[in-house]
Amino acid sequence: MRRNWWKILASLLLIYSIIAGLLLEVPRLPILHETIRNLYFHVPMWFTMIILYLVSVIYSIKYLASGNEKHDLMAVEMVNTGIIFGFLGLATGMIWANYTWGAPWPNDPKLNSAAISTLMYLAYVVLRGALDEEQKRARISAVYNIFSFPVMIVLLFILPRMTDSLHPGNGGNPGFNSYDLDSSMRLVFYPAVLAWILVGVWIANLKFRLRLIENNLK
């Protein structure tokens, strides 16, 4: 119980954010209308993905320092879960874009960057598949993981700000917070972010433990 409290917290927050996100009052804005509720689902996906990739990089660094196989397994499962959240972020974003910007894939730098960074992490998975020897695979994929993380940061946070983008907070657009994320939305948005991050870590943790058991059985 003492070790699992965060799982209960994650479940409760998730249930709260879904119910409150769909039922509570939201500000009425032109173009967005009711689709603004997607903020509670689309944005947390990206936050979770970035947190998972960050944890993965930390474990990759730890692996290079220690050579402990568990750190490598943790790094790869964090990336695997991060990729799932990346795809979920793309899917929720495409549905949202379809209703607000008129097309599922408008030519927006942030969209393209997100797709490219997903490609980068898929390449990581392919790289692992190409190497047979376990220690070599762990070491080389850790090197690639650490190498690609700063590039992802450039892709997602620097490049979109240099050009015009439809996303808020880019290309001179003000961020969501500054004008329309009013306090009632914050009450749902922050718990939703926390809930999805915890769920992401939980999924990765389960996958890691499953992998550990599989390895022990071999």
Added chain:
Amino acid sequence: MSLTKQLKALLLKEIVLEWRSRYALNGILLYVVSTIFVCYLSFRVVAPLTWNALFWIIMLFASVNAVAKSFVQESRGRQLYLYSIASPKAIILSKIIYNTLLMLLLSALAIFFYSLVFKNPLGDPLLYFCSVLLGSISFAVVFTLIAGIAAKANNSGTLMAILSFPVIIPLLMLLIKLSKNAMDGLDRTVSYDEIGVLSLINVMVITVSLLLFPYLWRD
């Protein structure tokens, strides 16, 4: 031996080895010239926007091929020997510098031949040439570590492409924007942003390469 001394010796080794066989050098120069010619015969005339994009795509493929060779052509025995006498930092730095020189040569030839067959008015030729040089340095810097990673796996050709393309795209987007500015002859102050970010990314990549290569090298 100090790092600079090792660096000098390794760099000299790379250049002398290359000059003796000239296989990789001639191969890659011929590769870029024939690619340009294939593009010329297929397109004949292109719009300015396509002209710029096409040039960078040709450079991308040529540089992937040029840099991918740098680790593959070394035998296991020679790698072990180098590992025992030189520090990994000197090895990766010498490779980066050598690849940069190779890419500078390659891109100078490519831009000369490309503008010879495809005629396109350039607004600011000097800045365009600078963007080409900056681009070739960036390609060399980014691809060197990835070539090292890909060389450790067996089917390194495909792996080199899938590992490097997503990583190079942010740089490529900046380069295309910078060279587009130069092509349109915009005021140079407009392009300072791109030049700054590009140089920053290059410094970052070199630092990360220096930190990570010792782990890659160990076998």
